[in-house]
Amino acid sequence: xxxxxxxxxxxxxxxxxxxxxxxxxxxxxxxxxxxxxxxxxxxxxxxxxxxxxxxxxxxxxxxxxxxxxxxxxxxxxxxxxxxxxxxxxxxxxxxxxxxxxxxxxxxxxxxxxxxxxxxxxxxxxxxx
Numbered sequence: 001x002x003x004x005x006x007x008x009x010x011x012x013x014x015x016x017x018x019x020x021x022x023x024x025x026x027x028x029x030x031x032x033x034x035x036x037x038x039x040x041x042x043x044x045x046x047x048x049x050x051x052x053x054x055x056x057x058x059x060x061x062x063x064x065x066x067x068x069x070x071x072x073x074x075x076x077x078x079x080x081x082x083x084x085x086x087x088x089x090x091x092x093x094x095x096x097x098x099x100x101x102x103x104x105x106x107x108x109x110x111x112x113x114x115x116x117x118x119x120x121x122x123x124x125x126x127x128x
Contacts, residue, residue, distance in 0.1 A: 019047030
């Protein structure tokens with residue numbers, strides 16, 4: 001393998017490790033649940049993506065094979081991580097923040113997660 005490609009793969013792996021470490025540290029050190037939500041979904045996603053790109057480059061240069069598994073994992077990760085974060089944020093919003101303390105939306109309507117549905121009442125989480 002050419003030294004330039006080795007440097008690129010090494011740099012991607014260092015970036016992956018750095019972002020993974022930052023994401024893990026943020027998950028442990030941040031105090032609010034909404035802040036802790038951003039650490040794994042942002043930093044760790046970039047770290048895993050960099051590791052997968054490094055793997056694709058390394059396999060292509062060593063074995064002369066182009067594998068799609070790593071790219072599919074990266075696409076799946078980049079699609080599912082924000083959706084999961086959105087659902088976790090909505091759960092946190094419904095369980096911990098009173099509706100009257102939410103900032104105004106600026107549209108004259110209620111927050112979409114609290115808005116009335118067309119066919120029935122506002123959905124609520126079950127009481128313990």
